[in-house]
Amino acid sequence: QVQLVESGGGLVQAGGSLRLSCAASGRTLSSYDVGWFRQAPGKEREFVAAINWSGGRTSYTDSVKGRSTISRDNAKNTVSLQMNSLKPEDTGVYYCAARPSLGVAATRARDYDYWGQGTQVTVSS
Secondary structure (H helix, E strand, O other), X not given: OOXXXXXXXXXXXXXXXXXXXXXXXXXXXXXXXXXXXXXXXXXXXXXXXXEOOOOOOEEEOHHHOOOEEEEEXXXXXXXXXXXXXXXXXXXXXXXXXXXXXXXXXXXXXXXXXXXXOOEEEEEEX
């Protein structure tokens, strides 16, 4: 079983940047597809970005395309989400999730088996 821990959240002004990290323990992350999801107050959890085991396939929700980059360093057992030009609507708790790889960057929360505890991102206007 893999354990996931997110970091890198915080308070940032609109237009700023944050780099979120998802660190894994218990298993090597190199055999897992990984996704980032977020949940704003009063809203359902939504997909943000995903990457397959090799990094060769990525997916993004439309609202972050062009502003965000998901990447992974399998040697360090981490997946990162670089977010630029942040907007107040990016505010929420960001979760990383993982599943034994099927080779694709899955976009549905129900496709993932393991979840971290989340890191808060707050973007002020």
